[in-house]
Amino acid sequence: MATFLYRLGRLSFRERRFVALLWVAILAACAFAAAKAPAAPDDDLMLPGTESQQAFDLLDQRFPGSSSDGAEARIVFVAPDGQKITASSNKSAVEKIVTEVGDGRQVKSAIDPFTTPGAVSKDGTTAYATVTYKEKSADLTDATKDALKDTVHDGKGTGLTVNIGGSALEPEPELGGVTEIIGLAVAAVVLVVTFGALAAAGLPLLTAIVGIAVGVASVIAIGMSSTTTTLALMLGLAVGIDYALFIVSRYRSERALGHSAEDAVGRAVGTAGSAVTFAGLTVIIALAGLSVVGIPVLTKMGLAAAGTVLIAIVLALTLLPALLGFFQNAVLPRRQRKGEELSEKDSGERAGKPNMGTRWASFVTRRPLAVLLFSVIGLGVISIPTFSIELGMPGDESQPTSTTQRRAYDALADGFGPGFNGPLTVVIDAKGVAGPKAAAKQAATDLAKTDGVVSVSPAMFNKAGDTALLSVVPTTAPTSTQTKDLIHTIRGEAPGLESETGAKMLVTSTTAVNIDMSEKLTDALLPYLAVIVGLAVLLLMVVFRSVLVPLKAALGFLFSVGGAFGALVAVFQWGWLADLIGVEQTGPIVSMMPIFLIGVVFGLAMDYEVFLVTRIREAYVHGERPRQAIVTGFRHSARVVTAAAVIMIAVFAGFIGMHESFIKMIGLGLASAVFFDAFVVRMTLVPAVLALLDDRAWKLPKWLNRILPDVDIEGEKLTRSLEADSEASASEAEPARV
Incomplete structure (x- = not known):
């Protein structure tokens, strides 16, 4: 892998004009396709395999033309x-x-x-x-x-x-906001501080912007919704900056060691590019894995975001090396740009000069057990609100009381009862039944006697007279537990009606769809986790040649997720600091948020795991003792990982300022998850656990070592090959000088 990427980096460097023009052409083609694409359809909430969806499908068949697509x-x-x-x-x-x-x-x-x-x-x-x-x-x-x-x-x-x-006064979909511009500004400042050179700061921003432009244009061109586009924009921007950041940082390090610009690009893409590739693959696995849930809208969101991440990876491996060819020296620190040689004393990386990363790693490795316990207890406390999480789909009841939609909702509840805002639609399928009207009448009688029902409308039959509709008004609000129990009670009465009359009874409505969605997502959570965790652990075994390190990485993200959900519940459900981020009305967490956040956070968590632990393993492979390898790894990567995390937090936090509640939740959830994962889990728990495991962290059974491919992510084989070529060239040149 490292050797292949080394050659790709050098090829992109040499053919930089062609590569740059190729990406300009790709961007223009995607923009043209997006401009010509028809308006994206609304995301119809399809739930294959649920009773709600079966009822809707039956209505489309038996009542053709009755449903309206209008507002x-x-x-x-x-x-x-x-x-x-x-x-x-x-x-x-x-x-x-x-x-x-x-x-x-x-x-x-x-x-x-x-x-x-x-x-x-x-x-x-x-x-x-x-x-x-x-x-x-x-x-x-x-x-x-x-x-x-x-x-x-x-x-x-x-x-x-x-x-x-x-729905007539629904707000217009948003693709960004003022706070997102602030997030980009923060990212730019962090890059300038990290690199100390405008060109070095600008290249990650430029490649990320190209990436999201291509990604978002592609999403629009294939007709996906605004929510899907916003998610692609959010993740594409965050990972695009981070991936380019790591490669530019490695390029500067290689130039500081005296390598030529072309060779430094090749080495940076071969080593940091390998880490970027595998880190990106974990994100793609987690996002594409959302398709196993079986909810089309969630599948679209995951695949669109995964495609944008893939574009960010390809850009980092091709366009970025080409741009480095145009700015070979402009991205370097000021002293190098002036032609001054860095002495061993000046070069922290070469002389092993302590920095903030080494001091922190030394502190953790001296007291690994105490640091581990303190971090686990702290994240455990932050995660406590998670146990009070309530799931639901936001409706007019979740709107601020200042809106006309919320006031209309409250007025209807006061005048007609709380259940009026969430009537249930009961479909009586009497096809082939001798007395369809008698079956519908029996169903209405049974429903009227059910506890929790206020009223049942007269049956409305289709033209064929074999299917009837009944509207059932509950006594309780759409989001209440009692309404959920009522739906299950009515569904429990369906077999009795079928045995008596031969007619089938199905329950649907927006309220029923929300309940079915919550249950479907809950049922899919364990299979989804099994798929993404299993594939990611296998991938990390290949990367790190270890069993314990991937398992530790997979378990560590649970703390990040727990902390993120604790923050979401505290803000959106309990109302803590809600005014600060513009949450005017508290309510349940969106039903699809848990499985979505788990997938995305898992992918991003593995990002930092790969970037940080790769440098630690690289030092260990080159002969350093386990605890010293941790310190060395932090010397090279802590500052860059910190900058990458701050940038990603700033980008995600920018979406908190958007109007749509779901996007606001995603922004806060991802920003808090990255904070907990980067600074508590990866920068604290990881070195503590590695210090406690010592050499055991890097053990791999011989039989497994033979099975797993060796991708050489640390570039060890690449380094040996380049050193051998250098020695061979020197020996061939020696007689000529003699």
């Missing part, structure tokens, strides 16, 4: 205190507002609440009108949305309280 708005009217919404003046005001909204060019229908059964509350204080549109929310014009928003002001003029729920 929907629910206008909620509340009468002034002491009045009824049915009073003549209030009724006239409501009808006028509904008529005006219904005249919109993009409006498909606007239903008067006074002509709709059940649209006026029993106490007569609240009513709602349903407005459906011909277009999706993203395609509604500003004029259409403004007309809808004006109803709130029109209602105030008549004394009514008017608020709007539904």
Whole structure:
């Protein structure tokens, strides 16, 4: 591997103009494809294999054309205190507002609440009108949305309280924000401080920007959603900077040792590039592994992000060496740029001069057990909130109370009961049944007697008369445990109905989908962990020629995940420091967040494991004692790993400022996970455990050593080969000088 990458690096260096033009052409082609691509479809929440999805599929077959792809708005009217919404003046005001909204060019229908059964509350204080549109929310014009928003002001003029729920006023998707620009600025500052040269700082930023431009354009070109694109942007930017950072740092080290620019590029790509390749593969494995969960939207997110990471790897191995060819000396420290030779005393890497990394590693290796216990206990305390985690899908109830969507939700709950915001759709499949109407009537009777049910609507049959729909309103809110229990209770009654009437009963709705998703994700968690951990441990065995080091790496990430989930629960669920990051309303953690965060954090955790431990093993392979190898590894890599972690934290933290709750959670979760993993687990727990294991850390059974391929990630074979070539060249030149 190291030899192949060495040659690739030198080839890219020599053919730098061709490589640069090739990437410009690739970027232009991807941008053109993205510009010509149609608008991305919404991410329909498909859950193959669940009862909710079976019911939706059955509805599409038996009620063709009944579902609308257009946006929907629910206008909620509340009468002034002491009045009824049915009073003549209030009724006239409501009808006028509904008529005006219904005249919109993009409006498909606007239903008067006074002509709709059940649209006026029993106490007569609240009513709602349903407005459906011909277009999706993203395609509604500003004029259409403004007309809808004006109803709130029109209602105030008549004394009514008017608020709007539904999908019509969903915020526009975001690809970035002001805080993300701040994150990039922080990354630039860290790079300048780390390298002390603008060119050295600029190259990682340039390659990362090219990487995310190609990656995001590709994602848009193939028609993926804004959430998927945002995730690709987030991870592509973070790993793109980090991967280039490690190779540039190694290039500068090789130049300090006296190697020519071309040879230094080859050596940097052969050694640091090998670490980048294997670190990136662990991230790709973790992201692509999301496909085993069986939820299409999660699969798309994982594959899109994995593709962007792959692009970042290829860029680091090809475009970066080419750019180093254009800036051979500009990326070097100032003294080297001026042509001054670094003495043994000046060169910390050559003379072994202590730095912050060596001092920290020496401290940890002197007291490994105490450091290990302190770190484990500290992360354990931070992880305590994880045991209180509540999962769900955010709805209008999770919106800030200042929004019209949240006020509409609360008004409906007050007027019609908390369960009105989450009605259940019960599908009666009576195909082939002798008496389909009798079966539907029996189902409605049984449902009405079920504890936790407020009301059951009359059955609505399809044209064929073999399938009926029932709307069931629970007594409790959509996110409550009682509603979840009610769904399971109704599903438990289905076999009894089938035995009595022959008809099948299926339960679906947004609430049921959320519950099925949580259960599906929980069931998939262990298989997913088995896949990604198994593959990553095998990959790390190949890299480190060890059994204990990969196992330690896999276990260490559990602490990082625990700390990240502790932070998420404390902020988004408990409300700690919520105002600081703009969380106006606390609520449950998004259902897909655990498995998604575990996958991404595992990949990123292995990144730092590879970058740090590779240098430790390199020192050990070259003959140093285990504890001294730890100190040597930290001397070479601690500063760069620290810079990489700060950059990644800054990039992820930049997404906390975005509007969408899920993206905000991802940003905080990944930023806190990288912090815990880089500074507590990898920089503290790892050297402590390696010091305690001593030589045992690097043992590999002989039979396993024969099976596993030797990829030479430390570049030991490459170094021997280059030294042999150098000696051979010197011996051939000696007679000529004589």
